[in-house]
Amino acid sequence: METFIIATKNQGKVKEFRELFAKYNIQTVGLEELDKDIPDVEETGATFEENAALKAETISSLLEIPVLADDSGLEIDALHKAPGVYSARYAGEDKNDQRNLEKVLEEMSDKENRAARFVCVLALAVPGQETVLKRGTCEGSILYHSKGENGFGYDPVFQPQGYEVSMAQLTAEEKNAISHRADALRQMEEFIQSNRV
Ligand SMILES: O=c1[nH]c(=O)c2ncn([C@@H]3O[C@H](COP(=O)(O)OP(=O)(O)OP(=O)(O)O)[C@@H](O)[C@H]3O)c2[nH]1
Ligand SMILES: [Mg+2]
Numbered sequence: 001m002e003t004f005i006i007a008t009k010n011q012g013k014v015k016e017f018r019e020l021f022a023k024y025n026i027q028t029v030g031l032e033e034l035d036k037d038i039p040d041v042e043e044t045g046a047t048f049e050e051n052a053a054l055k056a057e058t059i060s061s062l063l064e065i066p067v068l069a070d071d072s073g074l075e076i077d078a079l080h081k082a083p084g085v086y087s088a089r090y091a092g093e094d095k096n097d098q099r100n101l102e103k104v105l106e107e108m109s110d111k112e113n114r115a116a117r118f119v120c121v122l123a124l125a126v127p128g129q130e131t132v133l134k135r136g137t138c139e140g141s142i143l144y145h146s147k148g149e150n151g152f153g154y155d156p157v158f159q160p161q162g163y164e165v166s167m168a169q170l171t172a173e174e175k176n177a178i179s180h181r182a183d184a185l186r187q188m189e190e191f192i193q194s195n196r197v
Helices: 011-024 048-063 084-089 097-107 172-178 180-193
Strands: 002-006 026-030 067-076 115-125 132-142 158-160
Touching: 002 011, 011 026, 011 067, 011 172, 011 180, 048 067, 048 084, 048 115, 048 132, 067 084, 067 097, 067 180, 115 180, 132 180, 172 180
Parallel strands: 002 026, 002 067
Antiparallel strands: 067 115, 115 132, 132 158
16 A cells, blocks of 8 residues: 655544545555654744645655645634644643643633634645645634544534534544545645655
8 A cells, every 4th residue: 555654743633644545545654653753843834834834845855755744723713813823832832632622712711703613734745846735624613611532632622513513522434524634635635646655
């Protein structure tokens, strides 16, 4: 089976990419599964696009092969699109999903407008070629309490539009049918197919 490198150290993303790529018969490997010591890429960009490109291009140059990266996060309208690109570090540099989600619940406790969306920008960096960027979204709203155990990150406090349950109460299959990550990957499909390694 062919293998694609995903420039991520987030095990929640690694699991979802493994599931999403199965239908292409492509195996995906995250950075922590490689037999090499890969340094952390500093996410200094102001946009998802900049950070996704930074991660994909840095790791692609290092390994000299095509690499896909994902920069994603939660945009909440009542918080002027926060936490946005800071989603992983919202409650501090230690990247704690539980504390991040508690901070969102606290900031949102007095807000009437609950509208929010997950955003995922995928960057495909291929040596010698221009990086391809695709943005996927999943619209929804912020709950008042966490619900559910599946998924990762903010899934327990996010209710996708048209559902009465949180993203963390969906099965992996159900999340993968509607997620921001799946949306971005669908748009990236032709570029993935033409760079099979
Ligand atoms: O509930 C969620 N369901 C999702 O489907 C999802 N996708 C992203 N996120 C949040 O946004 C941050 C991304 O930050 P991010 O793109 O910098 O990733 P990261 O730092 O975790 O790993 P890496 O890929 O950079 O190595 C993550 O940590 C999560 O908090 C999600 N939350
Ligand atoms: Mg990150």
